[in-house]
Amino acid sequence: MDPKRWLALTVLLVATFMDLLDANIITVAIPSIQRDLGASAVAVQAMTAGYTLSFAVLLITGGRLGDIFGRKRMFLTGVAGFVVASALCAAAQNTEMLVASRALQGLAAAIMVPQVLALIHVTFAPQEVGRVVSLYASMIGLAIVSGPVVGGALVDWSPLGLGWRSIFVVNLPVGVAALIGAWKWMRESNSPHAKRLDIIGMLLAIVGLLLLMLPLTLGRELDWPLWSIVALVAAAPVIALFVVYERHKTRKDGSPLVTLSLFKVRAFGAGIGVQLLFSAIPAGFFLSWTLYLQGGLGWSALHTGLTAIPFSICVPLVGGLAVRKLFPLYGRYCLMAGALSMLAGIASYAWMARHEGADITSWHAIPSMLLLGSGMGLLMPPLTALVLREVTPQEAGAASGIINATGQLGAALGVAVISGVFFSALASNAGPEADRVVPAVRAVAPQQAEAVKTCATDSLGQDDLSKVPRSCTELAENGDRGSQGVVSGALGEIRAKTFVSTYSETLYWAAGGLVPVTGLLFLLPHHRVRREEMA
CATH class of the missing domain: 1.20.1250.20 (MFS general substrate transporter like domains)
Known part of the structure; x- marks a missing residue:
């Protein structure tokens, strides 16, 4: 050695x-x-x-x-x-x-x-x-x-x-x-x-993925222009062509970019589906979570990072226990427990965010973060072992690459979809929240109420949340000094409540994404892995 x-x-x-x-x-x-x-x-x-x-x-x-x-x-x-x-x-x-x-x-x-x-x-x-x-x-x-x-x-x-x-x-x-x-x-x-090296296969894969991901990332912000719809439709035949070419490449010289025969293995095919859908959830969750805490509630970056510690600690600790003890004993039930734990963590955070509003603290987040981290630890490490279990040694390298690639693609998809839901909901929730907040602030003059609402909806409905829209500039210029503090406080309250309601709404969508993940787990082999295989 x-x-x-x-x-x-x-x-x-x-x-x-x-x-x-x-x-x-x-x-x-x-x-x-x-x-x-x-x-x-x-x-x-x-x-x-x-x-x-x-x-x-x-x-x-x-x-x-x-x-x-x-x-x-x-x-x-x-x-x-x-x-x-x-x-x-x-x-x-x-x-x-x-x-x-x-x-x-x-x-x-x-x-x-x-x-x-x-x-x-x-x-x-x-x-x-x-x-x-x-x-x-x-x-x-x-x-x-x-x-x-x-x-x-x-x-x-x-x-x-x-x-x-x-x-x-x-x-x-x-x-x-x-x-x-x-x-x-x-x-x-x-x-x-x-x-x-399969150059043609590589190019087809890149083109197919770009045709799929670019519209998902940019379509909503650009109001779904024609090219985005065309790209989504074109992605399907490009991916189909990739599969056809990979089969041809396998017959020709046995060196495809993706070994398609791997997907005939039950554990591998179903496991890849779980990997793709599951990876989307935490990626989208943490992006929208950061925007909610820092952009909506004004938390610092350090405060936000420290709040994630319970999640981060639970992933390796529970993951190690799952691989060594729980998965060998309970098989795919260990994975199901992980998916359900994450679902409970996301749903509980959504409820807590709505219930505590702008007064939420890091202490409030601990139970949900523990459930999220434990769920990921119960699911991800054992899933990788189960997916590879029935793959022959000569295909292990390609299989590992596909698993890693699927996880990354799922993360990119989660960022595009879940954050898209977040930004869309943010724009639509600003008006209703303003209607609830402004009448309760007695110091806001009636003639200013509509201007305050317009400023709030404009600032939260734009692509760049850090920019000051013209309506807010005019509101500041037209108001007297005595009312500026009141208006600023009203706008801050509208912003915080809009982020809170938007984030809770987004989390319920993210939790819903774990339902098909749990369903796919039933397609995995039920047999348990022997302890010596997990060593």
Whole structure:
């Protein structure tokens, strides 16, 4: 065995931490980015969905590149690209540059991340893999915990006056250290049966996914123009063509981008469906949650990040217990308990947000966050093991790539759909909330009431929530100094109540998304996994 394998593992875990931290850290910085760069709601979605989408579409290809050209070489290439992209994100002068740099980060991560599990597999003896995977899972949990907290701290403290840019600058020293460590301690490896790179399949997959995701991300903001409808319709034949070509590629030389025969395995096919739908829920939940707390209730980024700690701690702790004990004993019932726990967590948070209103605190969120974290821990780690259980060893690499890609695509879909619901509801709820608030504020003159309502609906119905619409400017100019404080207080109350009602409404939609997830779990094999297989 390689005597430097544990040092190499340290590098792999650091790279895993860097990727997951970057995927989670930007959420708490979104309001700061909006204020600084004037980012619209579309840009906010593009920053998050752009990373996950570009990551997802090249994950399987990235793994195949490692098989062909060497996993160490591709790992170094991916880390170097990630560092360069992080520097570009930190230097972004406008939203277009930031969105493009985030997409480049996703592309680099797609080259880097698939090599991690592949290198673990070829570097460690079978009896060591269980311990290594446990460390890998712990690092994932640590990144989930650290993301919101580190992001909130960096945004609030703004080291060297960098503000939100510091969340990207932090990747530079970490990435350079990973490059040096990988160069010194990691040994090269590739597949003895490496397949050809499926260029046509890769292009068809990218085009099909873009035709699907771009309308979902931009359609609502642009009032669903004709091109968005055409793109959605065109996605179906492109994806169908991809499937036909992959079958042809399999018959021709046995080197398709996606091994379609994997989907004939019951556990794999149903598990991928669960993965796709389930991954959408937490991604959309946390984006809308951040906007609600920071944009609506005025919480700081650090306060928001600290509120997520119960969730972040529960995921690795309960996940480890589920893999070691609960899943071997109860099989798919463990997964169902996870889905139901998450549903209860989302529904309870929706009720609590509505009940407590603007007075909600981090303490109120603890029970719901514990249910959410426990549910994810009960479902995700055992699901991955169950999906791979019936996959033959020669197909394990491709299967792992498909699972990771599906998770990322689900996250991008969740960001597009759930945040779309959030922004749409925000615009429609502003008027009714204003009608309830303004009459109760006696100090608001009758002639100002309609102007206050117009200002509230205009400010909450626009793409960029940080901008001041003309109606609000005119309201401030026409009012006397004595009434300005009263009007400002009324507008603040309308904003807070609108965000509260909107977020509660959005959460009920998110909870509904877990219903089909629970139904799909019944399609999974019922047999339990033996303890020695989970070691």
